[in-house]
Amino acid sequence: MSLLKPKLSQEVADALANGGAIVALESTIITHGMPYPANLETALSVEAVVRENGAVPATIAVIDGELRVGLERDELENLAQAKGVVKASGRDLAVAMVRGQTAGTTVSATMLLADLAGIEIFATGGVGGVHRGAEQTFDISADLTELGRTRTAVVCAGVKSILDIAKTLEYLETQRVPVIAYGTEDFPAFFTRQSGYKADHRLDMPEEIARAMHLHHQLGTGTGLLIANPIPEEAALTPDFIDGTIADAVREAEERGIGRKELTPFLLARINELSKGESLKANIELVRNNARLAAKMAVAYAALKK
Ligand code: PSU
Numbered sequence: 191m192s193l194l195k196p197k198l199s200q201e202v203a204d205a206l207a208n209g210g211a212i213v214a215l216e217s218t219i220i221t222h223g224m225p226y227p228a229n230l231e232t233a234l235s236v237e238a239v240v241r242e243n244g245a246v247p248a249t250i251a252v253i254d255g256e257l258r259v260g261l262e263r264d265e266l267e268n269l270a271q272a273k274g275v276v277k278a279s280g281r282d283l284a285v286a287m288v289r290g291q292t293a294g295t296t297v298s299a300t301m302l303l304a305d306l307a308g309i310e311i312f313a314t315g316g317v318g319g320v321h322r323g324a325e326q327t328f329d330i331s332a333d334l335t336e337l338g339r340t341r342t343a344v345v346c347a348g349v350k351s352i353l354d355i356a357k358t359l360e361y362l363e364t365q366r367v368p369v370i371a372y373g374t375e376d377f378p379a380f381f382t383r384q385s386g387y388k389a390d391h392r393l394d395m396p397e398e399i400a401r402a403m404h405l406h407h408q409l410g411t412g413t414g415l416l417i418a419n420p421i422p423e424e425a426a427l428t429p430d431f432i433d434g435t436i437a438d439a440v441r442e443a444e445e446r447g448i449g450r451k452e453l454t455p456f457l458l459a460r461i462n463e464l465s466k467g468e469s470l471k472a473n474i475e476l477v478r479n480n481a482r483l484a485a486k487m488a489v490a491y492a493a494l495k496k
Contacts, residue, residue, distance in 0.1 A: 196303050199260025202248045206308055209496055211245035211488035213481065214259070214304035214312035214342070220251075220266070221275040221294030222455040223315065224470060225462070230270035232474045234263070236313070236481045243485030248309055250300045252278060255290035259307045269294070277451055279332040297344060298336035301414065305340050310403070311491060312344050313484035315477045316380045317416065318454060319349045319358030322440060327449060330361065337414040338365030343403050345417040345484040347476040348378035348385060351436050352457045355385045362416060363390075368406065370399060371418045372483060378420035381427040381472050389418055396486035403487070404494050419483050425475035427468060435464045 198206065205212050215236060220229045233249065240247040248260045251269055261269070269275070269292070278286050278293035280302040286293045295303060297317045304312050318331025337344065349358050359377065362369055371377060371389035379385035393399050403415055420426075439460040443449075448456045462470045 196257035196259045202260035205246040211492040212309045213240045213245045213484045214309045215249040216300040216314050217251035218294035218296045222277050239478050239481040240485045245485035245488040250303045252286045252293035255287045297333040301336050301340045301342040311488045313480040317346045319353040322354045337367045343415040345480045347380045348418045350380040366413045369416045381432045383420040397490040400487045400490035421476040
């Protein structure tokens with residue numbers, strides 16, 4: 191059976207045809223991860239960072255049932271303010287198409303659509319993972335299984351300690367996904383540069399990561415790679431502050447019985463409120479930082495493939 195081709199923006203289509211550097215970007219961060227207008231400002235500024243570093247941004251979403259790779263400015267503006275937008279992981283895409291829905295794509299859906307379009311590098315803030323208490327709830331993000339089956343390199347700032355980081359790393363190991371920390375031995379925890387756990391590997395140059403990606407695919411592994419890029423020192427939050435805030439938000443979610451796909455958006459919004467906007471500022475900086483690294487990797491990767 192032939193695979194679907196998402197609709198490409200002209201800029202993305204041209205870059206693909208010329209073997210140019212492209213960075214995929216997700217849209218759940220816009221629709222469910224940040225409040226308006228910070229979500230729009232972040233989306234635009236992340237695209238600008240990708241361009242400044244020599245690559246073409248491809249923000250991915252579902253708009254009125256159509257799979258889209260590369261959005262125009264007015265489309266980003268609409269998406270950032272749209273009401274009733276669905277949060278789609280890979281498994282939700284077909285139904286969103288049939289129902290003509292508009293959806294923010296999570297890491298798993300964005301990987302899948304990037305892969306269909308032929309884009310191999312993707313920048314985001316944090317990936318989903320194994321939730322705390324998963325031994326009871328089985329709440330494990332589809333992002334992790336997608337990483338085990340789709341050849342996309344995902345640049346993130348690690349995972350938040352709303353998740354069980356040790357179990358998330360175990361699960362990635364089971365899925366045969368290499369976890370490469372950039373410029374550090376430590377696996378970062380999103381708002382902080384250290385999580386208390388080591389990454390599997392350390393590489394110090396974007397070009398080295400691009401080479402590792404290339405070899406990983408040439409080995410026929412068939413899996414993605416997780417690139418963990420610590421938040422810049424000056425934007426990082428203190429572990430005491432953020433751990434306390436996260437613990438409060440997690441407790442509240444338990445008390446209110448919030449789970450499944452509502453859990454991550456609830457925790458993100460609540461942490462932002464409880465931290466009086468501090469977490470949002472850090473979030474914006476780390477996404478920009480990831481876009482910068484991903485663009486540099488994409489430039490090096492495009493040169494390797496020529
Ligand atoms: N973590 C963040 N910000 C986000 C998300 C996660 O710090 O915006 C979003 C991403 O789109 C991710 C999704 O793919 O949440 C994971 O949701 P779940 O835990 O329901 O799989």
